[in-house]
Amino acid sequence: MSLFNVFNVAGSGMAAQSQRLNVVASNLANADSTTSANGQPYKAKQVVFSATPVAGSGSSQGVKVASVVEDNSPMKMVYDPKHPMADAQGYVAMPNVNVVDEMVNMISASRAYQNNVDVMNTSKTLLLKTLTIGQ
Amino acid sequence: MVNKLDDLTRFHQAALSLRAARQEVLASNIANADTPNYKARDINFASALQNAMAGTSTELPVVKTSPQHLEGNAGGSILGAQMMYRKPIQPSADGNTVDMDVERAQFTDNALRYEASVRFVSEQMKSMMTAIQG
Numbered sequence: 001m002s003l004f005n006v007f008n009v010a011g012s013g014m015a016a017q018s019q020r021l022n023v024v025a026s027n028l029a030n031a032d033s034t035t036s037a038n039g040q041p042y043k044a045k046q047v048v049f050s051a052t053p054v055a056g057s058g059s060s061q062g063v064k065v066a067s068v069v070e071d072n073s074p075m076k077m078v079y080d081p082k083h084p085m086a087d088a089q090g091y092v093a094m095p096n097v098n099v100v101d102e103m104v105n106m107i108s109a110s111r112a113y114q115n116n117v118d119v120m121n122t123s124k125t126l127l128l129k130t131l132t133i134g135q
Numbered sequence: 136m137v138n139k140l141d142d143l144t145r146f147h148q149a150a151l152s153l154r155a156a157r158q159e160v161l162a163s164n165i166a167n168a169d170t171p172n173y174k175a176r177d178i179n180f181a182s183a184l185q186n187a188m189a190g191t192s193t194e195l196p197v198v199k200t201s202p203q204h205l206e207g208n209a210g211g212s213i214l215g216a217q218m219m220y221r222k223p224i225q226p227s228a229d230g231n232t233v234d235m236d237v238e239r240a241q242f243t244d245n246a247l248r249y250e251a252s253v254r255f256v257s258e259q260m261k262s263m264m265t266a267i268q269g
Contacts, residue, residue: 002155009163060159063167122243
């Protein structure tokens, strides 16, 4: 039944988008983390989506998070000589998290998630209607 | 009698299974709205239904000249209908051709038409029941 596969496809989309939302939350929460477990300032992370075939169907493509990559753009250098992490010149390396980008990412992820929920709801309605054939 | 019942529902059965398959393709497009290099796909419903009713397939058969040749898979097809690529209206930088407005509109349209087919077949069943029961 194709309509049951829609649940798998939309479900994979929801899982991928919620992982993206998770990464955005991590970036936003660490926007001011000047140090982490490895002693380096926090680096912004981004998810990489890729299409993946869904089990039980040859034609439809679900989504999976292929990898989570670190943003290698330079750290923001802020002049603050009193900061304990300041270097010899008095600059502190702040994470390369762009808060505006992350907010945009967050809205995009939540809208895409909503779309997938709508797809799932519609398919559920159709399946329930199908069950009433002949009644 | 069984043949007649079969004839009665054949058209809507074909239409419903094609609609359901198309719904899955459109769901894939919507799920992959943010996947780089994903190309939106769809089927030509009218010709697919015509072919289904005529009992033919739009797939081109692969000529096998040796028993060792593998079965050809013509780049994805559902229920004998060839999957085609959508022409992007506004191409995006990451190579993704999913246009969310188009996909949502097509998805809703397809869902409504599926419901219509369900309603039709249901009504046909009811009138057949009336004919049987008197």
